Amino acid sequence: MNSRFCLILLLVYYWGLISKAAALESDYFPVLAMEYPPFTTEEHPEGGVLMAELAAKTASYKLLPKPLFMPLLRLQRTLQEGNWCTSFAPPLNEQDYPSVSTSLEQLSFHLYRVQQKAPFQWQELKELKGREVALIRSMEGTRTTQGLLQAGITPIYVNSLAQALKMVTKMRVDYALADKHSYQYYQQQGLLDGRVLEASQQSIFHFESRLWLNPECRYSGQIQAIFSFPAP
Structure with missing residues (x-):
């Protein structure tokens, strides 16, 4: 595995250590995803390496992702209906939606x-x-x-x-x-x-691995701001 992927695995471990404490006082934002191991998967307790990376990024702001796994057709229908907040699957006309990059790029x-x-x-x-x-x-x-x-x-x-x-x-x-x-x-x-x-x-x-944001979701602006901050 390359160094970038190993770093993500370390983030998974790190997030496993802090998740219980952070969950007690954090707000949650829903994240749509389909089963695609090891990146997004219900087989992992934190929802996969991308979910763990996202949680590690937002946890210090008392904001945590809530994975919502769906079959492909249901996920696409949910995106089309507009009833979503964030998604690792691209929406239709993805260029019309804000997004943030993941470390996988x-x-x-x-x-x-x-x-x-x-x-x-x-x-x-x-x-x-x-x-x-x-x-x-x-x-x-x-x-x-x-x-x-x-x-x-x-x-x-x-x-x-x-x-x-x-x-x-x-x-x-x-x-x-x-x-x-x-x-x-x-x-x-x-x-x-x-x-x-x-x-x-x-x-x-x-x-390109990205997290898409629905501007109508109340967490969208906050997530964009978090990702705009330089890494510590």
């Missing part, structure tokens, strides 16, 4: 396949024509999937990244679209049946 997504001797690379994506790639359902209709389709690659939509990676280990699809942190997490959790996957040398797309 940007995630790079690659194709993952069962490890082979030949290097996993290409000159043009269309060289993979006729292959199938498993990816999470929230990617449906995006520019990324349009690019895959134009290259002759068939997207297979699944409900979780774990399911996508498992389909590769069981040889049900050729590739899975994933980031290295999530792949390492599932590998360490023993969820890939001991199979080693390899990432393509080229990335497929990049995603």
Whole structure:
């Protein structure tokens, strides 16, 4: 793991030590999220490394996140209806909403396949024509999937990244679209049946990790102010 990700894990540990004391006198703001370990997950007592990082950032201001995990369709409907405060999932027309960055900044997504001797690379994506790639359902209709389709690659939509990676280990699809942190997490959790996957040398797309804010939420301005303060 790189140093930035290790720092986030340290924040998780730190937040576990202070959370009980801080919770006694803090106010809470709701945070929408979908299951995406290790970043946002109900499997972690603090809601994942991004939730823990957020809590460590706001705790000294007596403000704590309250994770609200939802399936993708319900989360998207909640964002569209406007009944939300903050979200790790981008709202429609995300450019119209304020947001703050996380320490992860940007995630790079690659194709993952069962490890082979030949290097996993290409000159043009269309060289993979006729292959199938498993990816999470929230990617449906995006520019990324349009690019895959134009290259002759068939997207297979699944409900979780774990399911996508498992389909590769069981040889049900050729590739899975994933980031290295999530792949390492599932590998360490023993969820890939001991199979080693390899990432393509080229990335497929990049995603900037941010927390989006609803201006109508009474905590929005306070959170923006907290993130504007220099780190101690």
